[in-house]
Amino acid sequence: MLYDNHGRLINYVRLAVTDRCNLRCYYCMPEEGIKFVPRQELLTYEEMERIVRVLAALGVEKVRITGGEPFVRRDLMSFLRNIAANEGVKKIALTTNGVLTAPHVKEFKDLKIHSVNLSLDSLDPARYFEVTRRNEFDAVMRTLDALLDHGIGVKINTVVMQGQNEQDILPMVEMTKQLPVNVRFIEEMPFNGSGQHYKEWVWDHRRIIGHIREAYPLLTKIPDPPHSTSYNYSIEGHQGTVGVIAAFSRTFCGTCNRIRITPQGLLKTCLYDSGIFNVRDLLRAGASDAELTGAFTEAIGHRAKDGYEAEASRFLHSPVTESMATIGG
Numbered sequence: 001m002l003y004d005n006h007g008r009l010i011n012y013v014r015l016a017v018t019d020r021c022n023l024r025c026y027y028c029m030p031e032e033g034i035k036f037v038p039r040q041e042l043l044t045y046e047e048m049e050r051i052v053r054v055l056a057a058l059g060v061e062k063v064r065i066t067g068g069e070p071f072v073r074r075d076l077m078s079f080l081r082n083i084a085a086n087e088g089v090k091k092i093a094l095t096t097n098g099v100l101t102a103p104h105v106k107e108f109k110d111l112k113i114h115s116v117n118l119s120l121d122s123l124d125p126a127r128y129f130e131v132t133r134r135n136e137f138d139a140v141m142r143t144l145d146a147l148l149d150h151g152i153g154v155k156i157n158t159v160v161m162q163g164q165n166e167q168d169i170l171p172m173v174e175m176t177k178q179l180p181v182n183v184r185f186i187e188e189m190p191f192n193g194s195g196q197h198y199k200e201w202v203w204d205h206r207r208i209i210g211h212i213r214e215a216y217p218l219l220t221k222i223p224d225p226p227h228s229t230s231y232n233y234s235i236e237g238h239q240g241t242v243g244v245i246a247a248f249s250r251t252f253c254g255t256c257n258r259i260r261i262t263p264q265g266l267l268k269t270c271l272y273d274s275g276i277f278n279v280r281d282l283l284r285a286g287a288s289d290a291e292l293t294g295a296f297t298e299a300i301g302h303r304a305k306d307g308y309e310a311e312a313s314r315f316l317h318s319p320v321t322e323s324m325a326t327i328g329g
Helices: 045-057 076-084 102-111 125-132 137-149 166-178 205-215 279-284 289-300 307-312
Strands: 012-016 062-066 091-096 113-119 153-160 182-187 230-234 241-245 258-261 266-268
Touching: 012 045, 045 076, 045 279, 045 289, 062 076, 076 091, 076 102, 102 113, 102 137, 113 137, 125 137, 137 153, 153 166, 166 182, 166 205, 166 241, 182 205, 182 230, 205 230, 205 241, 279 289
Parallel strands: 012 062, 012 258, 062 091, 091 113, 113 153, 153 182, 182 241
Antiparallel strands: 230 241, 258 266
């Protein structure tokens, strides 16, 4: 079992397979996009499989595949089959925007994929286009239908943005009446390729919950799963549930059980740190599994207490300006 220096169990890795994406979401990157990592600098699938094998031997049981958008990388399903064959990996999860996902859903359960986080920031096609800058709403809804038809658990991730989609909060909540989905509202973070959009955060987790409760007075707090990043609620008569993720407020750091590997192999022990070491460079320098194990153990043994401490220790206290696509969703 792998524990950090604050006694937190680490059993979950978020592995970004690419920084490329077929959307240009307002909260993730500028309209013109970002400077993508050259392909030769990305981790190969073989390198990622080895990283997962080393981490699984350390007790990491859950792997979440992220991007960018994972399905823009060629041969992703073959990679997922190889990861699923690792007996130490008990659960594989996916975070996807749903544009290219629907044709692959029927195979998910065979690959230990029983839940998918689907990014969907509006149920209004015109507003979806404004947020994502792409006309892909129908493709995403086809993916949602396919996931539900195949019995895959669905968490819908909705980033709440001042002046962009706050009018979509209640329609997204209403969606849980008819569908067995967990709609999770996320505080916007400054990982958009340019930095913070606002002088102050308007839609924090407290305001989001207050806004929902005004329309749904019977909103009831329910127990949160272990290591949950969201505060979860039910509404009488609704098949699904509602959650709020205090991503910028960082109220869940005390139970964090995850690490991140970026597309170019940078280990992040916290979303807000600037990276601890590059696993890709160690691999390509010929490091043994024992040396990789030692490097992971050392890094996790000097982990920041929370996102504020991690952000404060960034190189030269540089502000957060990366795109979420470059750091793994």
